[in-house]
Amino acid sequence: MSICIVAGGTGGHIYPALTVAQFLDKKGLSIKWAGSNNRMESKLLSHYKIDFKGFDIYRHKENKLWIIRNILTMIKIYRYYRKNNINKIFTTGGYISFYFLAVARIMKIPFYIFEPNVIPGRVTKWFAKHAKKVFVGFKETKRYLDVDHIETTGIPVRKKIKYTSKRSRENILVFGGSQGARAINNAIKELINNGFLLNCNFNLFWITGKRDFNRLIKEFGKNEKVKLFDYVNSMDDIYKKTKLAITRAGAMTVAELIESKIPSILIPYPHAKDNHQMYNAKILEDSGCSIVLEEDENFIENLEKSIKFMLKEGNIEKFKKNIENMSFNSPEKRIYKEIA
Structure with a gap:
């Protein structure tokens, strides 16, 4: 059986898909990975033994002929x-993933969707009813998808990112997600x-993102x-030394904080589509695992107060x-049982 990971x-x-891909590979399945030539995955996956194929996929702001170019990519x-x-x-x-799933529908290739965010993205909403199965990271997501073939699995997290009590946790981690965050910086x-x-x-421990790193390292x-750090490819060692995290609220970050048992101050990205990071953050706040702040005129003052409170x-x-009541139970194994 040949399975194509699209992420x-x-x-x-990328990271939830990578955890699933590695698990499927260990089970003896043939794994391919398809993505974009000019985004994060093309560089990151070069560090792994994965058969990656990149395609030229454009957004409307990136190329005036983006529709024509993307149609040609669909043929490829x-x-x-x-x-x-x-x-x-x-x-x-x-x-x-829109272009890969559109072609899959034409070719009648069965596909499975994993939605990590509480609020599902547009591609998930458009293709969910055509999917063989929809997996979600949080049970709250089910109310936003009108399908029966849906299962709450939790979010697949890399094995290295697990809680350990063996390290001294005497650091505050500041992390703006894989793209960095200027307002937090x-x-x-x-x-x-x-x-x-x-x-x-x-x-x-301050992960600034590449855009702000040179400016801040000088100061x-x-x-x-x-x-x-401008970027950290493997966060496991950082998490093991972290007592408190100040971060965005992307689904992968939230999942890794849960698995690492790290209390947090979450600052959702205010321009995220459908405000999905706020919904992710509220899951932790409502469970007593995090404080959630907004980027308003009192942001810096509120951040200082929140750090004082947490410490x-x-x-x-x-x-x-x-947080100990929120751990996921091997989502990749449950996904494998459905796909294999």
Whole structure:
């Protein structure tokens, strides 16, 4: 059996698919991966033993002839499916998956969709009724999809990202997701410059994103309490040393915080489609695992207050105890049983 994984764009789409792909591969299934030539997956997957094929897929802002070019790409996808005898397709949604699923429908290739966000994306909504099965990370997602063939599995998380009590957790992690976050970076910069974060009894792991890294490394690179990274490919070692995380609320980030048992202050990306990061964040906040902040005129002030609250004696432990009730139970195994 030859299965094609279709995922790309951001870590939230790629990493759950990668966990599933590696599990299917261990079970002896033939795995191919199709994605975009000019996005994150083309570089990231070069570090893994996965048969990756990239295609030129454009958004309307990227190319004036984007419709024509994407139609030509669909012809190439058709040929790719035929050449590789693709029997089934597994996708985590996102913009690029539209073209692969459209071709799959034409060719009558069965496909499976995994939706990591609480609010399903447009591609998931459009294709859910045609899917063989829809898997969702959170049970709350079911109310937004009018289909019966749906199963709550939790979000597949890499094995390395699991809770361990063997490491000392004396660091605050600042992480804007796989793309970075300028508003969060600017707020942290302000809280360092006013002395607040430097007076905390914690070091700072600050993943800035590539766009802001050079600017911030010049200002804080020599500070012993601040460790800056532009991007971290494998977060497991960082999580093992983290006591509190200040992050966006992408589905993959939320899942990894749950599996790593890390209390958090979540700042949902305000321009995300359908405000889906806010819905992801509310799952943790309502379960007593996180504080959720909005990027408003009081953002920096509220962030400082929230950090102070979280670091008060006993609060981190209370939040951490609540997270222990939220762990996922091997979603990749449940997905495998349906696909194989």
